[in-house]
Amino acid sequence: MASYKKTFKHTLSARKELNSVNEKLFNNENSLEDLYNLNNDISNLNKTIGGQTSNPEVVQQKLLDFISKNNYNVNIVSIEDVHLFSDNEFLIYSNQIELEGTFSNLINILYEIEKHFKNSRVVSTQLYSKKNYRTNTKNLFLKIILQNYENTK
Template identity: 75%
Template sequence: MASYKKTYKHTLIAKKELKQVKKELSGNESSLNELYRLKNEISSIDKIIGGQTLNPEYVQQTLLDFISKNDFNVNIVDIEDVHLFSDSEFLIYSNQIELEGSYKDLTYTLYEIEKNFKNSRVISTQFYTKKNYRTNTKTLFLKIILQNYENNK
């Protein structure tokens, strides 16, 4: 009984602790694999939703260049200043542009911006008309809001 208390008891306790530590270490290895997978997933989502860290004025200028160089047969009516929103995790840049043209030209322009303009993502669009009371005609407009974000760390 004395030899059990002095030798075997401590050996069995050490063996039990070793088993528990090995179990925790295997959990850490799977955690590292999970962390690596999540980082890759975040990076692919950033590419999809426009998470690049580009200068917001540069994005606005490239949008204007994209529209004017591709000859979309639309008129740029208004472009708002870059709107900035910040919270604890992200810094969000919003660009708003207003276009005038026919329905076909406006939808084609919107399609091309969504498909080929990679510096920012289209978040919202709105078609609306304004009536000119002098000529008694309606003009079609398209308001597009584009956003991109960056980590606020």
């Protein structure tokens, strides 16, 4: 009993403390690896969400160039001014464009914008028709809202 109190007790407590320190060290190494993985995930999400830009008017011009260079027989009806929204971390730029054309042409241009226009991402679309009472015909329209953002931190 005396030898237990003198030597083994201290050895066992030192062993427990060593195990505890080793576990904390292992958790710290894992947290550095987790931090690296999270940073990679954030940069991948930044690319997926819509790229960072400092000039939203350039994105609007590139969108117009993209639509006009591809011959889809659609008419650009309107382009809204760039809408800005900010919160604590991001400044979000929203562009809205309205196109007129046939169903197949509007769907084709929407597909091309989603797949190949990398400066901004499509967040909302709306197909609707309006009746033209002068010509007694219905015209089909496509409203597209695109967004990109800037990290303010």
